[in-house]
Amino acid sequence: MLDLRLSVAPMVDRTDRHFRYLVRQVSLGVRLYTEMTVAEGVVWGKRERLLAFRPEEHPVALQLAGSDPKRLAEAARIGEAFGYDEVNLNLGCPSEKAQQAGYGACLLREPLRVAELVQAMAEAVRVPVTVKLRLGLDGQETYPGLARLVEGLVEAGAKAFIVHARSALLSLSTRANRAIPPLRHEWVHRLKEDFPHLPFVLNGGLRTLEEALAHLDKVDGAMLGRAVYEDPFVLQEADRKVYGLDRRPSRLQVAWRMRAYLEEELQKGTPPWAVLRHMLSLFRGTPGGKRWRRLLSEGRSLQALDQALRLMEEKVGEEGEEEDPHPKGHPLPAHPFAG
Ligand SMILES: Cc1cc2nc3c(=O)[nH]c(=O)nc-3n(C[C@H](O)[C@H](O)[C@H](O)COP(=O)(O)O)c2cc1C
Structure with missing residues (x-):
């Protein structure tokens, strides 16, 4: 099926x-x-x-x-x-x-x-x-x-x-x-x-x-x-x-995963912008989202992504965003209703 x-x-x-x-x-x-x-x-x-x-x-x-x-x-x-x-x-x-x-x-x-x-x-x-x-x-x-x-x-x-x-x-x-x-x-x-x-x-x-x-x-x-x-x-x-999975990734977690992905792709000769252009909206509507977008579209490099990631980590810290205590790929916190 x-x-x-x-x-x-x-x-x-x-x-x-x-x-x-x-x-x-x-x-x-x-x-x-x-x-x-x-x-x-x-x-x-x-x-x-x-x-x-x-x-x-x-x-x-x-x-x-x-x-x-x-x-x-x-x-x-x-x-x-x-x-x-x-x-x-x-x-x-x-x-x-x-x-x-x-x-x-x-x-x-x-x-x-x-x-x-x-x-x-x-x-x-x-x-x-x-x-x-x-x-x-x-x-x-x-x-x-x-x-x-x-x-x-x-x-x-x-x-x-x-x-x-x-x-x-x-x-x-x-x-x-x-x-x-x-x-x-x-x-x-x-x-x-x-x-x-x-x-x-x-x-x-x-x-x-x-x-x-x-x-x-x-x-x-x-x-x-x-x-x-x-x-x-x-x-x-x-x-x-929809899928009954105990999983709710945060924007920062996905951004870190995409950083690892970009590094791998760069090794294969993929131009950084081919990946970064799809990441512009990753923090849409969140504090710092516009700066994130600007840093990526002006820098178009792994270094620009690192700068943008640092910025967003600070923002998440400032906002006390509950969703993201372990952004760098640590397991997601368990969902409170998980069986
Ligand atoms: C930029 C763009 C490119 C699209 N390319 C395709 C395509 O390659 N094949 C296709 O079947 N539909 C294509 N569509 C139509 C979408 O698959 C979808 O049917 C349409 O956007 C309506 O869904 P939405 O209102 O959720 O966007 C495209 C739509 C957009 C916005």
Whole structure:
């Protein structure tokens, strides 16, 4: 059984392996997705650079985009060989580039073709093949149309549906496409009512863990995107509240873990900014958070991170923040309600 209860959305230029590693420090349970990766890139490009990830990232899914069944099948096979736990097909990207190449949301116009793509992928791998789709295209979506698409894709081999609960407006920018088309969470609830045996994940507009969890009595999972990038600590309580783990990491603990990670990555030749850029929001909304951000973005080095860490240790000391008595990787204090 796939544990889809909570996941972090695939986001280009955001959910690369460094950000995923950071999120994993905040929650051991949450399901992670890669950035959208074009099948041709996987087949012909620099695989190691595109697909490599650390074992700590599990459970982690590879999101593919494409419009050619053979390429997608080959890319799915390669992804499986790299160790991904799931291969997901993007049916939601509305960008011009995607439209020109014929992948992403524009495929929703061609349900039979999408079924062919899913079938090719599902036949190629043993890990589950899932889809991430929007409700429809250009405001023409209908619930019966969506339900028919789901039926066709299940027959083709799709094992779960992640529904970004709005239409894709192909004439608008990707950014506008995440704000203008109205959200219809109730359509995802209805899909689950109509197909109770199929797994559905609701996505779109969820800002907090509580908001996400509120959907779990109606669907199988909730996926958060922007809220996690803006402040990864929206997931601070995820392990306790969702996965029954006695764990509630502090910002400072995660920052120290990321320092160790950065040191390792520097040895491998990773430029420091590739990691540091994802750490800017680590102290968002806390005292010193703005200075932390400035120190990292101006310094862009391990030394800058050390300076920022010293600052935050002082702040935590001053604030008497109860959460962080042993920041440097000591075990977390036991949760008072732990059994
Ligand atoms: C910067 C950015 C990049 C995105 N890239 C992808 C992507 O690669 N694949 C995808 O399926 N969706 C992508 N999305 C859409 C998100 O996965 C998600 O569906 C959307 O942001 C709505 O969820 P949210 O309101 O929780 O952010 C992207 C969103 C953002 C903000």
